[in-house]
Amino acid sequence: MTSVISGLNPSALWNNFAELSCIPRPSKQEEQVLAWLQEFAVSRELDWQQDDTGNIVIRRPGSGGGESAPTVVIQSHVDMVCEKNSDVEHDFTSDPISLLRDDGWLTADxxxxxxxxxxxxxxxxxxxxxxxxxxxxxxECLFTVDEETGLTGAFALDGNLLQGRTMLNLDTEEWGSICIGCAGGGDSQLSLPVSYEGAPGDFLSFQLSVEGLKGGHSGVDIHEYRANAIVLLASVLAPLAKMG
Structure with a gap:
């Protein structure tokens, strides 16, 4: 693993990333990475705390003349999106990520x-x-859990963990830019009564699929107005329902 990041700078950052890549960390299953963070703090004699949700803060005193400066919170999340190619055997609950260098980019296999x-x-x-x-x-370096499946770690954060009033969130999307505000998000649950009836025996069954779309991040790329497979399929089925 270390040979893959050889020559990358700053070396401390890439060494940490390579070590982190060896630790399974699906959303809601972050126990191993949280234990690793605790050991990181203890081995360097840094103060740390954890709330009931699992979020961890590690503190470092000011130094080099910055001792009396206002505290800055540095926030990131520890879980990751766990997806693989269909021809790849990989268990995200136990297997490390296999890093590759490809034409100047660090990727996964x-x-x-x-x-x-x-x-x-x-x-x-x-x-x-x-x-x-x-x-x-x-x-105050804050590491939150379960971001990818609903920001539940951040939502349940015990505010008493933090003293700083300035926070930098490191979960960015655009290189070389700083986001100073966002629209936020929310989850909705809808329940409707459903009844089923068998299809007549002379009906034919069809399987419809929508494929080959460009895709993208539902938030970051929303202004691109790209085709959505669910919306497209619904637009086909809705008129059929009206036809009876």
Whole structure:
């Protein structure tokens, strides 16, 4: 694994990312990575706390003249999207991510890379282990759980963990830019009564599929107005229902 990141800088960041990539961390199954973060803090004699949801904060005092500066919170999430190619055998609950260097890019071998938000976690850890005389404000590095399936870790965060009033979220989408606001999000649950009836014996059955769409992130690419497979299929079926 270390040979894949050889020569990449800053080395502390990439070493942390490579080590993190060896730790399974599906959403709602982050126990191993949380234990790793605790060991990181203990081995470096850094103060840390964990709330009942699993979120962890690791603190580093200010240094190099930044001792009296306002505390800055650095936030990232520890879980990752777990997807693989259909021809790849991989168990995200036990197998490490296999890293590859491809034409100047760091990728994974047939699976998601986990840079969302592993690169944020690695960045925060690199800050925590900078030299003792590095000019830094007091840091509270917050690592939240279960972001990918509904932000439940952040929603349930115990606010008493944090003292800082300025936060930098490292789960970014656009290179070289800083987001200063967002629309937010929410979950809805809808329940309707459903009744079923058997199809007449002379009916024919068909299987419809919508394939070959470009896809994309439902939030980041929403302004692109790309085709959505669910919407397209519904637009085909709705007129049929009206026809009886």
């Amino acid at each position: 047939g699976t998601t890379l986990g840079a969302d938000n592993g690169i944020g976690v690695a960045t925060a850890l690199a800050l925590l282990e900078m030299k003792e005389d590095a000019k830094l404000p007091p840091l």
